[in-house]
Ligand SMILES: O=C(O)CCC(=O)C(=O)O
């Protein structure tokens with residue numbers, strides 16, 4: 001979409017651009033890196049072969065002349081220039097060499113001392129083409145170089161020479177008498193005659209030097225090819241024009257209140273319109289590449305369009321900010337963003353020092369597609385069973401279940417704005433429009449039904465509804481826990497407050513060293529979650545896999561293993577099994593470790609942990625974001641200890657950091673500990689998490705679920721324990 005008249009409605013916009021690298025550019029980047037490495041190797045060899053002897057001789061000679069040779073100046077022709085030069089055809093190279101004449105390359109420095117004077121003054125230099133002696137060698141043999149030498153000669157010396165000037169006073173000349181016997185002459189202002197010859201080129205085998213030159217040219221040519229391949233791939237293949245227009249079209253409606261127009265800078269004056277950035281909002285460019293440029297334009301009162309900000313995509317940098325005006329600096333959206341951003345930067349810092357590499361913020365370009373689903377229940381205080389229909393706009397709607405007389409639906413998943421019709425005895429009784437703030441919907445008793453109105457069930461509902469209302473008013477979140485509230489009696493670790501923070505240190509049986517609980521996320525910005533590195537040894541991981549691999553079966557959802565009630569899940573495509581800890585002595589030993597890590601006694605673990613669940617995912621399999629809690633009575637999962645039994649795969653917490661999302665790719669033996677409950681007994685809706693689709697290979701994990709109460713057995717029984725909830 002072209003943005004003709006972008007308007008600025010507010011002083012700030014936050015832009016989020018994520019440079020990505022596709023498979024092909026990855027390959028090209030890899031090839032370029034390899035070519036660079038090879039070129040460096042060849043250059044170094046050439047330098048060792050040709051460079052050092054000359055440098056040494058000049059130094060010796062200069063010293064003999066009473067000149068103090070300061071640092072040689074190998075920077076005179078940059079490495080890039082040198083490479084570029086070698087990549088040129090002969091004609092271009094000649095031109096470049098012409099241009100280079102007079103450029104200092106490598107100097108003789110006299111220590112002049114004296115007051116006010118620079119202590120060191122360049123008194124002579126070697127012309128640029130002489131810098132890489134290997135090249136000199138070649139050039140001197142090439143006829144054209146003689147020409148250059150002759151042209152540039154301003155100083156008489158037998159056989160021609162190349163004269164450089166530095167400060168107009170000093171000269172260094174080189175001349176060629178005969179192949180294999182090239183000479184360099186140095187003179188300084190106080191020297192009447194050119195100094196003695198410095199012979200170079202004899203020490204090294206001429207053939208070798210020629211080869212070095214050829215090799216240099218070859219690797220540099222190759223390097224240049226790779227570089228331009230990547231460059232043209234980026235520009236041509238990653239032309240954002242078409243894609244940007246399509247993306248912008250999809251978003252046009254949502255972005256009506258635009259703050260400014262974002263344009264891809266493709267080198268033309270106007271650039272390419274990408275979209276309008278909402279005022280105080282975030283805009284995501286779905287695909288861009290390192291090196292791409294963007295600009296944000298806005299229009300002032302006179303109708304002049306001006307560029308407000310420019311962004312160049314850099315590797316590893318995902319977020320680009322249009323700074324707000326002074327008066328907007330306290331804006332809530334801005335402050336929240338900055339807080340999140342400081343977490344991103346903190347994590348980047350940890351990554352640079354090699355820490356917490358397994359943890360990343362989710363790319364905003366590709367968030368896991370989680371609709372803001374929420375759970376709710378419908379209570380029916382009619383004397384008849386009723387049916388619930390999702391109102392999809394059709395006359396009947398879509399049947400979604402029934403509710404017994406004086407009964408309650410089991411919790412339903414719905415979305416904000418969805419509507420449900422309740423039909424009792426063929427009559428539309430009510431229609432509920434879903435609001436995430438309200439989780440309890442009621443089919444009221446008939447006004448004439450005094451016994452329903454006076455029933456203990458109805459009284460209890462009213463008490464619960466009041467309590468939920470008060471809770472929400474106080475905390476801003478809905479109450480999803482039990483009635484009456486039943487806070488966990490098993491311990492919860494205090495939450496962290498910055499990412500990677502070692503909030504607790506645990507000494508667990510079976511470990512020689514303590515383990516830190518590293519904060520991943522915390523309420524209220526996300527679930528209470530920690531990473532524990534190296535909890536299990538590789539041997540222990542292998543053991544768990546060995547004892548369970550023959551028992552795996554399809555994952556299912558439902559409360560029994562009976563396939564007439566449970567059904568295979570589309571959201572969970574992995575295979576799994578539960579293994580009792582008494583299966584082997586190794587498993588028993590691991591459970592001692594788990595008890596310590598979870599900070600509970602052995603008895604409590606026995607009573608309130610489920611059997612260890614082992615899960616295997618093959619390539620492409622996943623477990624879509626879900627909760628480990630349920631609202632069923634007694635199934636009060638408090639904590640999940642999720643242990644990676646091998647390298648590979650990841651877990652995502654889509655609601656961490658204000659729904660920005662966090663991904664964790666633990667290594668073998670690492671564990672993630674997170675809580676599904678809040679300390680007050682409410683369920684934590686931010687504990688949403690998923691097993692990310694496995695990109696390659698096999699992912700093995702195991703789950704140990706700890707229930708909320710250690711002083712009583714969790715009310716599951718055998719079948720319920722085997723439920724996938
Ligand atoms: O595989 C994962 O990363 C998550 C597994 C999980 O959430 C579960 O099994 O409940």
Ligand SMILES: [Fe+2]
Pocket residue numbers: 626627628689
């Ligand atoms: Fe889970």
